[in-house]
Amino acid sequence: MSINAKQWLKLIHELPIKETVKIMNVCGGHERSITMSGIRGALPKNIELIPGPGCPVCICPEEDVYQAIQLALKEPITLVTYGDMLRVPVNVKKSDIKSLEQAKASGASVVPIASPMEAVKIANDHPDDTIVFFAAGFETTTAPTAAMIAQGIPDNLLLLLSGRLTWPAIALLLDSETPGFDALVAPGHVATVMGESEWDFVVTKHHLPAAIAGFTPETLLAAMYSVLRQKIENNYFLDNCYPELVLPEGNVWAKNTINKVMNVVDATWRGVGVIPKSGFELNENYRQSDVNVHFPNYRDEARNMAGKMPPGCDCAKVVLGKRYPNQCKLYGTACTPQHPIGPCMVSDEGACRIWWAGGLRESV
Amino acid sequence: MCLGIPMQIKSIDQFVARCEAKGVERDVNLFMMQGEPVEVGDFVMVHVGYAIQKMTEQQARSSWELYDEMLSSLEPNVEVGNA
Ligand code: SF4
Numbered sequence: 001m002s003i004n005a006k007q008w009l010k011l012i013h014e015l016p017i018k019e020t021v022k023i024m025n026v027c028g029g030h031e032r033s034i035t036m037s038g039i040r041g042a043l044p045k046n047i048e049l050i051p052g053p054g055c056p057v058c059i060c061p062e063e064d065v066y067q068a069i070q071l072a073l074k075e076p077i078t079l080v081t082y083g084d085m086l087r088v089p090v091n092v093k094k095s096d097i098k099s100l101e102q103a104k105a106s107g108a109s110v111v112p113i114a115s116p117m118e119a120v121k122i123a124n125d126h127p128d129d130t131i132v133f134f135a136a137g138f139e140t141t142t143a144p145t146a147a148m149i150a151q152g153i154p155d156n157l158l159l160l161l162s163g164r165l166t167w168p169a170i171a172l173l174l175d176s177e178t179p180g181f182d183a184l185v186a187p188g189h190v191a192t193v194m195g196e197s198e199w200d201f202v203v204t205k206h207h208l209p210a211a212i213a214g215f216t217p218e219t220l221l222a223a224m225y226s227v228l229r230q231k232i233e234n235n236y237f238l239d240n241c242y243p244e245l246v247l248p249e250g251n252v253w254a255k256n257t258i259n260k261v262m263n264v265v266d267a268t269w270r271g272v273g274v275i276p277k278s279g280f281e282l283n284e285n286y287r288q289s290d291v292n293v294h295f296p297n298y299r300d301e302a303r304n305m306a307g308k309m310p311p312g313c314d315c316a317k318v319v320l321g322k323r324y325p326n327q328c329k330l331y332g333t334a335c336t337p338q339h340p341i342g343p344c345m346v347s348d349e350g351a352c353r354i355w356w357a358g359g360l361r362e363s364v
Numbered sequence: 365m366c367l368g369i370p371m372q373i374k375s376i377d378q379f380v381a382r383c384e385a386k387g388v389e390r391d392v393n394l395f396m397m398q399g400e401p402v403e404v405g406d407f408v409m410v411h412v413g414y415a416i417q418k419m420t421e422q423q424a425r426s427s428w429e430l431y432d433e434m435l436s437s438l439e440p441n442v443e444v445g446n447a
Contacts, residue, residue: 117393140412144396
């Protein structure tokens with residue numbers, strides 16, 4: 001018999017939780033479900049739910065966005081990317097073009113897409129044009145990109161690959177002296193692709209309770225109940241509260257596809273810096289599809305130090321769960337979804353945008 | 365781009381399936397389902413147009429319900445599409 005959300009809440013309220021417990025999630029989808037279903041307000045006061053590094057758009061390196069903008073402006077190419085990426089601002093002078101949306105408005109060919117299949121179709125439909133697919137995203141988006149490449153792509157389709165692995169960001173936080181959370185709710189669809197075991201380290205290495213959750217309030221609350229109970233009983237394990245989709249080994253075919261076309265490399269996260277073994281590059285067999293091979297002069301190494309967020313924007317702290325969106329002084333004043341200052345207000349996965357959509361209108 | 369949408373397979377042509385979710389049809393790539401072959405009538409979780417795992421009808425329905433609720437409370441410029 002399955003337990004509904006109300007019953008889960010009752011069970012949580014019955015737990016003898018004495019101290020404050022901070023539970024982090026690493027997924028924009030989780031944060032959206034939590035915010036939209038009002039879970040935060042329905043939990044006991046001493047449970048804090050912290051949105052962590054769950055927004056791939058927010059942490060996409062500024063230098064990659066800048067490179068995409070410059071390629072679109074200066075080369076005779078068509079830049080295709082997920083719609084969320086269009087409004088991400090880079091740190092440039094006020095008079096300069098600061099987003100792909102602005103580049104498009106000034107005449108560059110920039111096309112939002114919803115799937116890698118569309119990138120292939122556009123390239124096939126325009127065989128004389130060069131199409132650059134700016135592919136940002138976590139594992140759930142990177143695996144489809146890998147599948148697209150493994151299936152064979154036309155020569156005129158190039159990749160600007162900004163894929164990231166989720167778990168290394170949590171490892172980075174846990175290796176720091178101030179992780180800022182006591183338990184983890186791990187992302188259900190990342191684990192669907194990569195497998196349950198990727199999150200074992202949270203328990204085995206760092207001795208924190210952890211549970212994988214899906215996206216309905218029931219599975220999120222089940223995961224929260226699990227980590228709280230683990231904490232109370234001092235008996236930690238990785239609980240899989242989304243077993244319908246998450247298998248211990250994940251989707252093996254998808255993982256093999258990623259491994260077939262990509263290498264895992266150290267990678268920059270915007271606002272965070274370099275995280276070891278957290279990004280992807282095309283391997284030797286597929287490097288001819290790397291945009292950097294064809295347009296080598298657009299990797300501006302000087303910008304690699306610019307892992308920064310826009311001035312005044314607290315996104316760097318928001319993505320690491322060090323600050324809540326409404327603790328940024330620009331939240332709801334200078335920064336709104338209509339006029340976003342930082343990427344966390346641009347993306348549907350960004351905590352600032354989600355909190356705003358959830359009705360929270362004022363900073364604290 | 366991170367939103368997973370459950371869809372039901374209506375027809376299959378090699379690696380591309382015509383899938384449906386609540387009256388909306390889309391082409392879905394099945395390349396990553398080769399470890400666990402799918403059939404017409406099956407439900408799959410779809411990310412950016414690619415099926416990442418099989419699921420039951422009941423799981424699909426509870427996700428759709430959730431999205432209905434969230435979409436009705438979200439602002440109009442939030443796109444779902446087939447992402
Ligand atoms: S409210 Fe805007 S400026 Fe503040 S952290 Fe969020 S995105 Fe950045």
